Amino acid sequence: MLPECDSLDRKLCGHFTARALNIDKILSVMRHACRQGQYSIHVADYFLPENTGTYTVIFDSGKVLSIVRNDADADMDVTVETFCQLAVGRIDRDMARYREGTVLYSNEALLRELFVKKPVLLK
Numbered sequence: 001m002l003p004e005c006d007s008l009d010r011k012l013c014g015h016f017t018a019r020a021l022n023i024d025k026i027l028s029v030m031r032h033a034c035r036q037g038q039y040s041i042h043v044a045d046y047f048l049p050e051n052t053g054t055y056t057v058i059f060d061s062g063k064v065l066s067i068v069r070n071d072a073d074a075d076m077d078v079t080v081e082t083f084c085q086l087a088v089g090r091i092d093r094d095m096a097r098y099r100e101g102t103v104l105y106s107n108e109a110l111l112r113e114l115f116v117k118k119p120v121l122l123k
Contacts, residue, residue: 018084018085018087018088018090019080019084020043020045020051020080020083020084020087021048021051022051023043023045023051023053023055023080023083024055024067024069026083026087027041027055027057027064027067027087028064028067030064030087030114031062031114032057032059032062032063032064032114033059033062033110033113033114034061034062035060035061036059036060036061037058037059037060037110038056038057038058038059039056039057039075039076039107039110039111039114040054040055040056040057040070040072040073040074040075040076040107041054041055041057041074041075041076041077041078041083042054042055042074042076042077042078043055043078043079043080043083044077044078044079044080044101045079045080046080047080048080051080053069054069054070054071054072054073054074055067055068055069056068056069056070056072073105074105075104075105075106075107075108075110075111076093076096076102076103076104076105076107076111077101077102077103077105078096078099078101078102079099079100079101079102081099082096082099082101082102086115088120089116089117089118089119089120090117090120091115091117092112092115092116092117093108093111093112093114093115093116094112095117096115
């Protein structure tokens with residue numbers, strides 16, 4: 001018998017899986033800062049190569065004005081798995097740095113503001 005058995009507790013944790021089928025759509029509905037800004041993110045998707053590319057997002061007052069796929073230098077490289085977790089708030093920008101395939105190049109303050117960890121509530 002454990003001497004501290006009254007200090008044990010049980011916790012139920014749920015895990016979910018998300019899969020990005022349309023990066024443009026996800027970026028367009030994602031929460032953005034209530035100011036003006038621009039960032040580029042390169043997403044690598046080995047299962048759906050049509051998702052792979054660099055997406056430049058321009059937003060103002062929390063609303064996305066445009067999303068353009070281009071060959072510009074990205075502010076951050078991520079895998080599609082990491083992108084999904086960032087988009088839904090499962091992880092934040094700082095946590096993403098430790099994921100394989102994530103490289104931060106620039107615009108770190110804005111990316112930290114955009115990709116924040118938040119409670120994930122699913123029904």
